Amino acid sequence: MKFYPQAIALVLSLLCLPWVNASPIEQTKGDFEDKFRQLEESHPTPNDYRNAAGEPGKDYWQQQVDYKIEVALDETKRRIAGSETITYHNNSPYTLKYLWLQLEQNRFSPDSIAERSSTFSGLGNNASASAKAQDKAPAKINLSTLRRQQFMQDVELGYQLSNITDAKGKALKYVINGAQMRIDLPQPLKPNQTTKVNIDFAFNILEEDAVGARSGYEHFPDDKRKGGNDIFLLAQWFPRVSSYSDYEAWHNKEFLGRGEFTLEFGNYDVKMTVPTDHIVAATGVLQNPKKVLSKTQRKRLEEAKDAKRPVFIVSANEALKNESSTQSGQKTWHFKAENVRDFAWASSRKFIWDAKGYQQGGDTMPEVMAMSFYPKEGGELWEKYSTESVIHTMEVYSRFTFDYPYPSAISVNGPVGGMEYPMISFNGPRTIWHEDGTRSYTLSEKQFLIGVVIHEVGHNYFPMIVNSDERQWAWMDEGLNSFLDGVASKEWDPDLAWGREPSDIIEYMKSNVQVPIMTQSDSILKYGPNAYTKPAAALNILREVVLGRELFDFAFQEYSRRWENKRPTPYDFFRTMEEASGVDLDWFFRGWFYTTDHVDISIDKVYQLRLDTKDPDIDFDRLRQEEADKPISLFVEKNQQAGMKPWVDLNGDLADFHDENDRFTVTNKERNKYQSTLAKLKPWERKALARALEEDKNYYVMNFSNLGGLVMPILLEMTFADGSTEKLTLPAEIWRRSPKEVSKLIVTEKSQQLVSVEVDPSWETADVDIENNHYPRRIIPSRIEAYKSEKRKGKHRRDVMHDINTEVKEPEAKEYKK
Numbered sequence: 001m002k003f004y005p006q007a008i009a010l011v012l013s014l015l016c017l018p019w020v021n022a023s024p025i026e027q028t029k030g031d032f033e034d035k036f037r038q039l040e041e042s043h044p045t046p047n048d049y050r051n052a053a054g055e056p057g058k059d060y061w062q063q064q065v066d067y068k069i070e071v072a073l074d075e076t077k078r079r080i081a082g083s084e085t086i087t088y089h090n091n092s093p094y095t096l097k098y099l100w101l102q103l104e105q106n107r108f109s110p111d112s113i114a115e116r117s118s119t120f121s122g123l124g125n126n127a128s129a130s131a132k133a134q135d136k137a138p139a140k141i142n143l144s145t146l147r148r149q150q151f152m153q154d155v156e157l158g159y160q161l162s163n164i165t166d167a168k169g170k171a172l173k174y175v176i177n178g179a180q181m182r183i184d185l186p187q188p189l190k191p192n193q194t195t196k197v198n199i200d201f202a203f204n205i206l207e208e209d210a211v212g213a214r215s216g217y218e219h220f221p222d223d224k225r226k227g228g229n230d231i232f233l234l235a236q237w238f239p240r241v242s243s244y245s246d247y248e249a250w251h252n253k254e255f256l257g258r259g260e261f262t263l264e265f266g267n268y269d270v271k272m273t274v275p276t277d278h279i280v281a282a283t284g285v286l287q288n289p290k291k292v293l294s295k296t297q298r299k300r301l302e303e304a305k306d307a308k309r310p311v312f313i314v315s316a317n318e319a320l321k322n323e324s325s326t327q328s329g330q331k332t333w334h335f336k337a338e339n340v341r342d343f344a345w346a347s348s349r350k351f352i353w354d355a356k357g358y359q360q361g362g363d364t365m366p367e368v369m370a371m372s373f374y375p376k377e378g379g380e381l382w383e384k385y386s387t388e389s390v391i392h393t394m395e396v397y398s399r400f401t402f403d404y405p406y407p408s409a410i411s412v413n414g415p416v417g418g419m420e421y422p423m424i425s426f427n428g429p430r431t432i433w434h435e436d437g438t439r440s441y442t443l444s445e446k447q448f449l450i451g452v453v454i455h456e457v458g459h460n461y462f463p464m465i466v467n468s469d470e471r472q473w474a475w476m477d478e479g480l481n482s483f484l485d486g487v488a489s490k491e492w493d494p495d496l497a498w499g500r501e502p503s504d505i506i507e508y509m510k511s512n513v514q515v516p517i518m519t520q521s522d523s524i525l526k527y528g529p530n531a532y533t534k535p536a537a538a539l540n541i542l543r544e545v546v547l548g549r550e551l552f553d554f555a556f557q558e559y560s561r562r563w564e565n566k567r568p569t570p571y572d573f574f575r576t577m578e579e580a581s582g583v584d585l586d587w588f589f590r591g592w593f594y595t596t597d598h599v600d601i602s603i604d605k606v607y608q609l610r611l612d613t614k615d616p617d618i619d620f621d622r623l624r625q626e627e628a629d630k631p632i633s634l635f636v637e638k639n640q641q642a643g644m645k646p647w648v649d650l651n652g653d654l655a656d657f658h659d660e661n662d663r664f665t666v667t668n669k670e671r672n673k674y675q676s677t678l679a680k681l682k683p684w685e686r687k688a689l690a691r692a693l694e695e696d697k698n699y700y701v702m703n704f705s706n707l708g709g710l711v712m713p714i715l716l717e718m719t720f721a722d723g724s725t726e727k728l729t730l731p732a733e734i735w736r737r738s739p740k741e742v743s744k745l746i747v748t749e750k751s752q753q754l755v756s757v758e759v760d761p762s763w764e765t766a767d768v769d770i771e772n773n774h775y776p777r778r779i780i781p782s783r784i785e786a787y788k789s790e791k792r793k794g795k796h797r798r799d800v801m802h803d804i805n806t807e808v809k810e811p812e813a814k815e816y817k818k
Contacts, residue, residue, distance in 0.1 A: 035711045035739045039586040039594075043571045049246040054575030055562050062567055064089040065241045065266040070329075072273040073232060073347055078217055081202040082476035084161070084238055087097065087266075089194050092244065096189040098182050100250045104236035105203045106179040107255050108211065113178050113412065114256040159239065160202045167196035170812040179255045181239065199239050205232065208415035213257075215426075218415035220375070224324040228351045231351075231375065231414045233426050235344040236261070243469070246566055251469065259471035259521035262463070263341040265565060270336070274347045276329040277322055279314060281373045281410050282345035283423045284337030292333050305357035305367065310387040313371075314353040320376055322349045337422065339405075339565065341467055344421035346412045350375040354383065358391045364403035368394065374413035379431035382443040382451055386411045386427070389453035389492075397461050398486035400553065401560035411453050420459030427452045451498040455485040466560055467567045473594075474521035476570060479535025486536055502766035505529060505537040509598040510708075510768040518570065519595040537766055538592040543746075545713055545764050547581055547733070555580035587732055591710045591721060599765050600708030602772035603757055609699035611692055614677055616670040624664040700746045700754055702775075708768060711735040717761040718746075720752040727761075 046052035048059040057212065066089075071082030090096055107114045120139070164172050166186055173184040189195050208216030215235035221228040221426035243251040243262050251262055272280060280292070282796055289298055304311035304426050314322075327473065337343060355371040372386035390411050394404045410424040429449040431439040458481045462468065470474035486500025508514065515525055517535050524530045543552040558575055558580040570593070578585045591597055624727035678686065704714060714730040734742050759773035767773060771780055 013573075018035055030285065031364040033739055035591065036584075036587045036733070036736050038592070039574060039590055042567075043574070046248065050569070050572055052575065053579045054572045054577075056558070056566055059093075060566070061091045061093070062232075063091055063244050063264045065264040065564060066268070067238070067266060067343070068269045069238055069343075070271045070273075071238070073234075073275070073278075073751070075232075075275050075278075078203065078205045078207075078232075080205060080234065080237055081200075082238065083198065083200045086197045086199070086241060087194055088189070090189045090191055090242060092246070093191050093618075094186070095191065098184045099195075099197065100242040100244075100252045101181045101183065101239045102236075102242050102255065102261070103159050103161075103176070103181055103239055104255045104261075105499065106158040107257060108152065108206060108213070110152065111787060112158075113254055116148075117256070139412075147210050148212065151207055155204050157204060157206070161239070161459065163198060163200040165198045167198075169198070172197065178255075180242070180252055201239055203237075205234075208233070212688070213421045214416060215344070216415060221348070223347075223449050229323055229348065229350050231346065231348040233344075233346050233412065233414045233416055235342075235419065235421055235426075237344075240342070243567070245469075245568060247652070248469075248472075251471070253471050253522075255471075258524075258527060259474065260477070261342065262469040262471055262567075263466065265339050265341050268335070268337040268340060268343045270343055270345075271332050271334045272347070273330050273332045275348045275349065276331040277325040278328040278331070278347045279322075279351040279353055279373065280333040280345060280347045280415050281351070281371070281412050281424060282333070282335045283340060283343045283421060284335035285407050287334040287336055288332075292331055298333055301355060301369075304355040304369070306359070307356055310354040310356040310372070310383075312354050312369075314351060316352050316376060316383075319350060319352040323376075325349055340422035341464060342404070342421050343762075344424050344426075346373060346424070346426070348373075348375070348414075348804070352376065352378070352382075354387055356387050356391065358394055358396065358404075358409070359612065360398070360403060360450070362403045364405050365407060368404055368406065369408045370394070370410075371408060372411045377430045377433070378413045379439045379441070379448060381429065381431050383414055385446065385450055386413075386453055389450050390457050391649060393454045393457040393485075393488055397458055397484055398490055400484060400487070400557060401461050401466075402557075402564050404460065405564075406460065409457055409460065411457065418456050420456040420464070422464045423459065425453070425456035425459065427456055432593070447497050450496065451485065451489055452494060454488045454492070454498075455481060458485050458488070460778070461560070465565060466563045467565070469567070469569070470521065472520055473518070473570055474524065474527070474531035475517050475535040476568070476573070478531040479517070480539070482532040482536035483539040500533065500536045500540060501763075502537045502540070503763045505533050505766050506768050508534065509766060510600075514596040516595060522730050535593070538588075541712075541765055542577075542585070542588060545729075546585070547583060551581040551583065587711055591712075595710070597709035599710045599712050599767045600706070600769050600772070601712065601714055601759055601765075601767060602705045602707055602769070603702060603759050604702045604705055605776045606754070606757055606775050607701040607703075608754070609701060611696065611699065613689075613693055615674055620664040620666050620670075624662070627664070665723075698748045698752065698754065700748070702746060702757065704744070705741045705761075706735060706739060707772070711739055712765050715760045715762075715764060717758045718748075718754055719756045720748075721755050722751075724752070 018448060042710060044050075046057075048057045050060070051057045052499075066087040067084055068087075069082055069084040071080060073080060088099060105110055109115065161181075164174050164183065166172055170186065172186065175182045175184075183197060185195060206213050206216035208218055215233045215237065217230045217232045219228055223229040240261075243264055245251065253259065255261075268284060270282070270284070272282070274280060286292070289301075293301075298439060300311055300313045304313070309441050312318075317660065335343075335345075351373040352375065352691045353371065355369055358368040358370050360366055360368055370387050370390040372382060372390070374382040374386065378386075390409050394409060398404055406423045408423050412426050413428070413430065415428070416426035419426045427449065429441075429445045429452065431441045431445070433439055459477065461484070462481045463470055463477035466480075469619040470477050482500055486498060487494045489500070510525060511526075512717050513525045515523065517530060517538075519530070521527075521531065543556075547555070555577045559568070559576040562568075562571065562576060574585070574589050577589075585713050610622070648655065681689065702716075711732050714734065715727045716730065717725055718728065719725050728746070730744060734744065757775045760767045760770070761773075763770070771777070
């Protein structure tokens with residue numbers, strides 16, 4: 001079916017069609033809001049560092065920081081002690097008098113800003129509740145809060161620093177400010193110069209399950225080894241130089257626990273001394289495999305390179321044997337990593353280790369080793385899905401961005417539910433142990449593992465390579481990554497429950513706890529929906545509804561490649577997406593990222609219009625038929641039912657001219673007037689009229705209102721009398737001059753009588769109220785629950801894998817009295 005939204009408008013107006021008041025609402029002074037106002041007015045002015053196209057400018061620069069670290073893990077004391085040499089390259093055009101360093105371990109000191117500014121909710125350290133809500137119930141402290149408070153009271157937390165010197169061993173002046181440290185340089189560091197700083201550091205490792213952090217240890221007291229075992233996940237473990245950029249200078253917002261880490265790229269040379277029976281996973285490439293791996297393990301690694309399925313480097317039986325190891329002594333693992341912005345590692349004797357080569361091809365990194373490290377508690381769930389999920393992530397993400405540039409991609413199971421670093425990620429889901437000695441996992445845990453591995457490995461692309469500032473703009477890594485992990489999850493399994501769809505954000509978008517996506521990460525009220533789901537859903541809509549896949553994918557890849565191994569801002573992303581797609585998207589980014597408006601488009605009325613020909617022989621006959629189709633008077637209907645005959649029927653001999661001719665009888669005067677009207681028409685007007693009369697199409701005027709404030713395309717599905725349907729998209733620009741109410745003329749063929757219209761039938765735009773999307777309005781579907789509802793335990797929480805093996809019990813025999 002073809003639609004003619006503009007062509008008939010002149011004809012209808014020309015013929016004085018009985019019109020519906022469907023014009024846009026009148027805008028009064030102070031009432032109009034330009035939803036399409038250009039963002040360039042508020043974006044930073046383009047310059048030689050970042051140009052107007054969203055590209056790195058001709059004078060773009062960024063700093064480089066190299067680290068050489070030697071560190072020892074004291075398993076008994078659960079303590080780290082090490083020394084580092086920092087080489088700072090000043091690539092900026094500015095002279096620096098001092099360096100700022102991040103001391104994230106100090107975030108857990110009792111006197112830190114993070115601890116002193118944390119609020120009490122009565123629900124736990126990380127929960128939030130208003131003071132008004134507190135007044136409704138007595139304050140409560142749960143056991144988790146007590147455990148955290150007691151651990152932090154018993155263990156001295158934060159860095160112990162010493163021997164802060166320059167390259168010649170001369171002491172440097174420094175000032176510690178909470179979780180930051182300023183080191184004053186002995187002489188100003190000019191452009192294109194380097195300086196070295198030496199630091200000795202030590203700290204007590206957090207118990208992750210007690211404190212809740214992004215790294216730490218997990219204790220397994222039930223392992224056969226005396227004293228049990230630990231898994232150590234080490235991140236934010238060494239003093240790191242803060243970023244220094246063209247748009248902010250020193251990035252020295254203090255770490256409060258939520259806003260993640262923005263760092264400089266550099267080269268790492270790290271030696272980690274751990275108990276001799278530990279297995280270590282880390283960022284980078286192992287430099288001394290012959291000293292730390294057995295001949296068998298090295299052989300298995302070679303076999304894994306072209307294996308169809310992951311190969312065990314350390315098998316489950318070997319790991320179980322290691323759990324009860326009584327070996328003493330230490331072993332040093334040596335890793336190097338080039339051009340990465342951070343370094344993390346994991347160490348434990350509990351680790352099962354499997355690996356599989358990902359044959360990526362290309363020139364960047366033709367072969368990548370995908371690996372997983374996990375304890376027996378990970379079980380079959382990790383054995384089947386972790387490493388395969390790692391490879392799937394690289395396959396999908398590289399298609400949208402660039403080839404994976406690192407030699408390895410690692411997934412480690414430990415106490416951290418999900419956290420990412422270059423080449424290595426920490427992921428939490430595990431199997432369930434049962435008293436009968438078996439292990440199983442729920443559908444929920446399976447989906448969680450696949451989803452979290454995709455998400456955390458995906459962070460290698462954003463922000464480990466496309467190096468955005470997570471502490472300032474959380475959505476730039478979490479949102480972009482969540483969008484792509486949603487794509488990768490659906491390509492893994494369309495039924496994978498990993499919410500990134502527009503419908504997943506509806507409840508948040510109509511809530512009163514929103515802040516704009518463009519909010520500094522520590523000030524966000526609802527972090528998950530705001531930093532992850534809403535920007536991911538927005539990009540989904542931008543791809544599927546606004547731009548289409550071809551334009552979006554080209555622009556997104558252009559952004560990714562422009563800013564690979566560089567530091568973009570949101571404005572670089574917005575500008576690139578517009579410039580590369582060729583579409584004005586200011587309205588979209590303004591609405592979704594700068595406001596708390598939501599999508600709620602209502603279809604209010606649909607008017608069916610007929611073309612008035614002005615030919616009395618045609619129009620009057622139609623009017624007579626319309627009059628006959630009206631319901632008859634109830635008074636007349638009851639008289640007829642009673643058998644009463646009208647007086648005029650009983651006295652027909654008195655009938656006159658008006659009984660034989662009604663008000664729709666055509667006169668010659670009216671015919672002459674019609675001919676006179678035709679004579680006055682210009683040739684092109686007469687031609688247009690003749691065609692319109694011949695085609696006799698259906699004209700519908702649809703009235704829409706924007707109740708949520710967020711302008712969006714209007715997606716229509718029209719259903720006709722013959723059961724057929726047609727879809728039509730009205731672009732967002734329809735709201736440009738009237739952002740609150742608009743009307744649209746839709747023209748269809750004569751045979752296609754419209755019976756209903758629905759807005760956004762496939763839930764593609766995150767419209768928060770689908771009931772006003774129907775015209776005519778539908779009966780709202782629901783159901784009556786004639787039973788006492790139970791609290792839900794969460795989707796897919798049934799442990800079908802284990803419970804299916806439960807023995808069926810015979811029903812007990814009961815005696816019944818006769």
